[in-house]
Amino acid sequence: MDIERIRKDFPVLSRMVRDKKLVYLDNAATTQKPSVVIEAIADLYRNYNANVHRGVYLLAEESTQAYEDSREAVRRFINANSTKEIVFTRNATEALNLIAYTWAEANIKAGDEIIVSIMEHHSNYVPWFRLARRKGAVIKIVPSRMDGELDMDAYKSMLSDKTRLVGIVHMSNVFGTINPVKEIVSLAHKKGAVVVVDGAQSAPHMKIDVRDIDCDFFALSGHKMLGPTGIGALYAKESYLESMDPFLSGGEMILKVTLDSVVYNELPWKFEAGTPNYEGAIGLKAAIEYLEALGMDTVETYERELTAYALEKMKTVPDIFIYGPLNAAKKGGILAFNIKGVHSHDIGTILDSEGIAIRAGHHCAQPLMIDCGVSAMARASFYFYNTKQEIDLLVAALKKAKEIFGHVA
Amino acid sequence: MSLEELFKEIIIEHYQHPKNQGHLEHPDAKSDGSNPLCGDEIAMELRFDGDRVKDVMFTGNGCSISQSAASLITEAIKGKTVEETKKIMGEYRNMLAGKEYDAELLGDLEALSDVKKYPARVKCASLSVAVLDQALQQKK
Numbered sequence: 014m015d016i017e018r019i020r021k022d023f024p025v026l027s028r029m030v031r032d033k034k035l036v037y038l039d040n041a042a043t044t045q046k047p048s049v050v051i052e053a054i055a056d057l058y059r060n061y062n063a064n065v066h067r068g069v070y071l072l073a074e075e076s077t078q079a080y081e082d083s084r085e086a087v088r089r090f091i092n093a094n095s096t097k098e099i100v101f102t103r104n105a106t107e108a109l110n111l112i113a114y115t116w117a118e119a120n121i122k123a124g125d126e127i128i129v130s131i132m133e134h135h136s137n138y139v140p141w142f143r144l145a146r147r148k149g150a151v152i153k154i155v156p157s158r159m160d161g162e163l164d165m166d167a168y169k170s171m172l173s174d175k176t177r178l179v180g181i182v183h184m185s186n187v188f189g190t191i192n193p194v195k196e197i198v199s200l201a202h203k204k205g206a207v208v209v210v211d212g213a214q215s216a217p218h219m220k221i222d223v224r225d226i227d228c229d230f231f232a233l234s235g236h237k238m239l240g241p242t243g244i245g246a247l248y249a250k251e252s253y254l255e256s257m258d259p260f261l262s263g264g265e266m267i268l269k270v271t272l273d274s275v276v277y278n279e280l281p282w283k284f285e286a287g288t289p290n291y292e293g294a295i296g297l298k299a300a301i302e303y304l305e306a307l308g309m310d311t312v313e314t315y316e317r318e319l320t321a322y323a324l325e326k327m328k329t330v331p332d333i334f335i336y337g338p339l340n341a342a343k344k345g346g347i348l349a350f351n352i353k354g355v356h357s358h359d360i361g362t363i364l365d366s367e368g369i370a371i372r373a374g375h376h377c378a379q380p381l382m383i384d385c386g387v388s389a390m391a392r393a394s395f396y397f398y399n400t401k402q403e404i405d406l407l408v409a410a411l412k413k414a415k416e417i418f419g420h421v422a
Numbered sequence: 423m424s425l426e427e428l429f430k431e432i433i434i435e436h437y438q439h440p441k442n443q444g445h446l447e448h449p450d451a452k453s454d455g456s457n458p459l460c461g462d463e464i465a466m467e468l469r470f471d472g473d474r475v476k477d478v479m480f481t482g483n484g485c486s487i488s489q490s491a492a493s494l495i496t497e498a499i500k501g502k503t504v505e506e507t508k509k510i511m512g513e514y515r516n517m518l519a520g521k522e523y524d525a526e527l528l529g530d531l532e533a534l535s536d537v538k539k540y541p542a543r544v545k546c547a548s549l550s551v552a553v554l555d556q557a558l559q560q561k562k
């Protein structure tokens with residue numbers, strides 16, 4: 014991979030921040046956008062903007078085609094069977110809520126059990142928590158092991174004939190752990206449970222094959238994989254989507270309305286009420302094509318090398334504690350850490366003064382923070398446009414932070 | 423902007439060795455608050471003697487700014503009348519908002535004046551006064 018050439022594709026990466034070159038290491042929050050994505054969106058508005066699925070004129074045909082081409086790009090990217098199985102949403106959060114308010118609302122009963130892991134982002138916990146409260150269902154939490162990997166033995170012992178749904182994050186946005194979703198799914202299916210995979214962090218960084226994973230639902234966010242904000246996707250097996258009631262209702266999702274009856278639209282449009290974010294979808298298609306041209310295997314290999322390098326170098330910062338697996342083979346490029354005596358916010362501010370952007374806080378994973386006995390962590394997260402030199406700058410700035418706060422015992 | 427301005431020695435000193443940290447035996451008022459985004463937490467306990475803040479203690483955890491602010495502000499108001507306390511809190515808020523303020527009244531609290539240059543951190547510095555506000559409202 015020619016990183017210097019790749020970096021030129023991302024205009025913001027050449028920006029100066031506080032008189033320093035921007036070092037953007039908050040990719041788990043959102044990623045930067047290549048020119049092709051920015052231009053695809055501008056091209057829509059310059060040349061063929063029209064509401065989709067409505068007009069009878071050429072512009073509308075073009076915008077509708079571009080919107081549906083994006084659905085095909087998402088299908089191909091995660092290897093779904095059919096574009097009927099790809100529903101556009103605002104983001105992963107909305108995709109997960111859609112499942113909670115449709116399939117789960119209709120199928121989860123009092124006494125049923127829902128299994129999720131301690132690593133879940135709030136967006137794959139709170140919808141199930143609220144559902145369980147509404148229905149009188151029981152939530153079980155799979156813990157992580159000391160090494161930051163999921164405790165599969167605990168998971169196996171929790172599965173029972175009462176298990177109706179398993180929600181699992183594919184790649185943790187805190188530990189970076191890549192969970193064995195294929196095995197999780199196959200075990201759950203033996204008990205007749207459906208599996209929801211939160212792919213918000215995995216889809217941007219590794220090859221996804223939903224047919225191979227065999228999950229029933231898979232959620233992703235466009236903005237975490239070079240796309241614009243406000244566009245995400247839900248993959249669901251066709252049989253589930255057929256059986257599910259719509260989520261939101263209004264225009265677009267119906268075929269026919271009289272004053273006393275409605276006929277829902279076909280899949281996937283049944284789940285897309287109102288004017289969709291076609292601008293976002295068009296940007297997402299450009300993002301997917303960019304990733305495909307690089308090759309997801311290449312992305313994954315390069316990021317693993319970067320992660321291994323970062324794990325090695327960060328160990329040299331005095332009093333640092335790195336959460337999650339320390340083996341780069343087990344995780345994505347997400348490193349959460351704390352430095353004794355320096356609060357993560359202070360780390361964030363000190364790094365900012367060096368032009369380095371990282372995240373500090375609870376990362377929308379408060380149950381995991383509590384489990385680790387902290388209220389906040391600092392987190393550096395990489396993408397394929399990051400470099401080893403940037404990691405060196407990060408490590409130097411962390412050492413500076415430690416110096417400012419002195420060496421406290 | 424320099425880091426030395428933000429992380430002054432006195433701030434780090436109060437962060438690492440906070441004053442007035444702990445609990446009071448029989449507080450007349452207490453209150454707590456947090457910054458949901460960053461997880462900073464502060465709880466304040468006060469004892470009054472007539473019109474005066476006779477004693478004040480805090481507990482909390484969080485970044486150097488939120489914790490040193492709690493330490494510094496408890497120092498500033500201990501023994502002051504409620505009226506004076508409110509005046510100090512008002513001037514402190516002015517300082518964080520980048521307005522004119524009475525430096526003499528603020529004393530050591532002025533060490534936090536550069537926080538205003540870091541908008542993301544102003545919430546950390548103001549948590550203590552928000553909590554104190556609530557506690558003072560409990561005074562009959």
Ligand SMILES: Cc1ncc(COP(=O)(O)O)c(C=O)c1O
Nearest residue numbers: 104105106134136186213214234
């Ligand atoms: C693991 C994981 N799941 C879900 C989400 C939610 O993504 P969004 O906010 O785009 O809906 C995130 C985003 O931080 C995440 O990291």
